[in-house]
Amino acid sequence: MPRSTYSALSLLRHGLTRHRTWRPAWRRPDPKPHYAAIIVGGGGHGLATAYYLAKTHGITDVAVLEKGWIGGGNTGRNTTVVRSNYYFAESGRLYDLALRLYEGLSRELDFNVMLSQRGMLMLAHSHHDMEFARRTANAIRRNGIDCDLLDRDAVARRLPLLDMSTDARFPVLGGYRQGRGGVARHDAVAWGYARAADRLGVDIVQNCEVLGFIVEAGRIVGVETTRGAIRADRVGLAVAGHSGQLAAKAGFRLPITSYALQAFVSEPVKPILDEVVLSPATGVYVSQSDKGELVIGGGLDLHPSYSQRGNLPTAENVLSGLVGMFPCFANLRLMRSWGGIVDVVPDSSPIIGPAPVYGLYLNCGWGTGGFKAIPAGGTLLAHLMATGEQHPIARPFGLERFRTGALVDEAAASGIPH
């Protein structure tokens, strides 16, 4: 069965047959008894890992096991901000690898991920914020990443709806901006990687929950699932908020706490906001989707949680912060809100590296900000699983940093979710 590519021509061709001729974008295989590699978790990071294992390393005997549906975790629940304006050089290398891969991703996957590099603006509300903005912008530029410092007038020109009055609840003094930052379509990233991996021979098995591990002579040689035992030469774990759960099944603990993070979407309106805007004072950020809805995010819920819905005090905080910045948004009605379970690490940096148990590899700890990192997370976990060696960009992010003390503390850049 030849699998078609997506193009204007194919759209026209299927249109002529009233769109009744489209085929499923990936197969629904039953799991085989053995694979060269298994990835647990069909979010963006798991699917991207499978794709790069097949594409870059030629390992196509791979299964992605997902307990629900692919992209049904945080990948399909996030507010889709992509950027690489992190403070430390280690983080800059990691997140800019991801952004550079995003820049070519629609072509690479033959799937439009709707990357829109409209720019991301971080506001400064006080003299101290402004000093911090200057320091951060310098650090980002030194990492070789685009970033501009904006004064008050430059912010006012970009954001005519922002309350810039001197008695504003959050007065604005300026900010810094990454022009290559923006948004991408979250589902398309999951589906694009899934379709491309499937074409290379990867089995994507949905409704297949991993319940435990098969251990022989101290080495993980497979997984127990709701669809039976499946053996593998190596197993990768990319289950975000459930990483601690699965680590416990394998007999170790992680420096991770799971929290609910909420997002909110307004009714659609005409184009009114062409930037991603974030206020460190309120922790609130907002962008406008192609459909016209405002997509709004903020801080974590107040206590650890595994329930995929948020609580009211945080919702109130986020929305009051938003209307403090943009008073006219008070007229909008909310359409939806939801929560995802994010994997928060003490230094707000991800964990990529071998697990303390042989045969198991980790990609987790992205917390509130791992959508932007999906192409890099996949590349780096695939490299580790294929070669047994940490990719140079992944080296600072292994679990051993908690023992050696070489933390990559990005709380300032990623403590706020986006």
Added chain:
Amino acid sequence: MLLIPCPWCGLRDEAEFHCGGESHVVRPPDPDAADDAAWAAYLFDRDNAKGVGFERWLHRHGCGRWFNVARDTVTHEIRAVYGMTDPRPETAS
């Protein structure tokens, strides 16, 4: 929205409180003898329970006192409230 029973003030809105993270994390008795792995485990590794977990809460905008809470992290049901130095209560999970 949680209603949290402060042992001193009674039922109060969760916004008055601060969650101080997992409880019963025991400091290595002789820090000089603890190796880096033991110290890292104490500082960073957590049970991160799905289901009943044990955590410390501070009634920050109230009496200002700390206490322990046994709470289900999926349903948010509060199973028990107990003193800072009390052992983990029995909770059927």
